[in-house]
Amino acid sequence: MVRFENVGLRYGKGPEVLRDITFELEPGSFQFLTGPSGAGKTSLLRLLFLAMRPTRGLITLFGRDVATMSRSHMPDLRRRIGTVFQDFRLLDHLTTFENVALPLRVAGEKPESYRDNVLELLNWVGLADHANAYPPVLSGGEKQRAAIARAVVTRPELLLADEPTGNVDPALAMRLLRLFVELNRFGTTVLIATHDTHLIAQSTAQVMNLDKGVLTFKDGNGAS
């Protein structure tokens, strides 16, 4: 599903923030990506959701070489990926409902066809009462949940989440983790970047550790 081979990344002329990253995500796997702040977790995810291209190395996504992919093929690929951004990236001028429904709207689906599903999802993440609220009036935790709902609304094949529990209390964090696990059970490959060791301890998932741009496999579960 995802393959990194000797991938390196640098911003501009800066130092390499990712060095010789090699790993593979099997379809249907559930993987944590951990490491201290500044280790390069967000940067690695950026490569995965096609916001950046690596400076070197090979990235294969859904069996396609990212480097040689044409611009017009990217939307198709991105629609198979759900992303929870560390900074949420909600659109302030759209309601919470519209933000969550955005991937469906962008894909050309009619509001009548997704209305109920989106409302149900909003209810599940505890935002049913905020369907008509705009992001600027939401709390950090509420924004986070809206961002998660938007990432999973299309039931993507690959879910990438960058610190998805950074702004919520432990109880809600558990609830969100359950959502991810549930999604994974239905076939979605999940990659969660987090420095929340408590969250990782709750799960039996595999853990990749990133430190100063170097990737190591911490867990004994045998990540490939």
Next chain:
Amino acid sequence: MNLTGKRDKPQGFAPPGTALVETNTVMPRVQAPLRTLVLALTVMCYLAAIAIGAMLLINRAVEGWTSDIAGEITVQVREIEGADIEQELAKAATIINETSGILAIRVLSRGEGLGLLEPWLGKTAILDELPVPRLIAITVDRAAPPDLQTLRVKLAQSVKGAVLDTHRRWQGELTAMASTMRWLAGAVLLLISGCAVALVVFATRTALDANRDVLEVLYLVGARDRFIASQVERRFLTAGLRGGMAGTLAGLLTFALMSATGRFGAPSGLAEASSRLLFGPPETTYAAYLVFAIIPLVATVIALMTARWAVFRILRSIF
């Protein structure tokens, strides 16, 4: 969709039918560039309307003049030493009368001929002594005009001092002027269109730049250029339509005002012509209205097509 398997009991679940706030576009912050664009398009369509209106006025005027002139030709007979002018005039009249395609012929008396010169020379006694040429006014049947070349040759052969003046030279110059004006109006319209295209591109770029963060999110959730174009396009369509209508109406109003000046005791050819352009019977004015109606359509098409093209180009260059 059921992501959760066994779901918690719905709590505060918005019941089906709850009114959801709907935002029509996912692109905010295009209002300011579009306002400017509407204003600019209004001015341009106004100028286009004026150029087209002026063109129509000139066309009508030239048409009128040339058809008047073609309906009226003259024969001048100069006094030649040793020839009796009255006799020569009679000869000319006979030849003209024998020609087909002539409706009426009138030999102007010496007094009438002098009368025509008075405005230029004044009423002086010298005129009586000058050998003033005599004139024959001929009304031509415009439906079946005479062969003027043959008439010219015949007159030159048989009548001493006769010259046929068909006013063709003037006619030619007028038509030449009219066609120059047509080219000029065309060039003006072309310039205006080019300017409009440039402005639309500029407005598109401004709108996209102002929404860069939004565009990024749209791309990351899987939007295609086509989707973004469709979000932008609609705004430009209405902008084009609004600017086009406003400008054209202002142009029409200008011509209406010009024709109204005639009614306030300031008679001028322009007032009369403007009035005929807009307020005549339908069969003479419909063409003008049709041409004016095309202006907002063209403005809309330019705004729409250019914006679409520009969006694709700009998106490819920045993402």
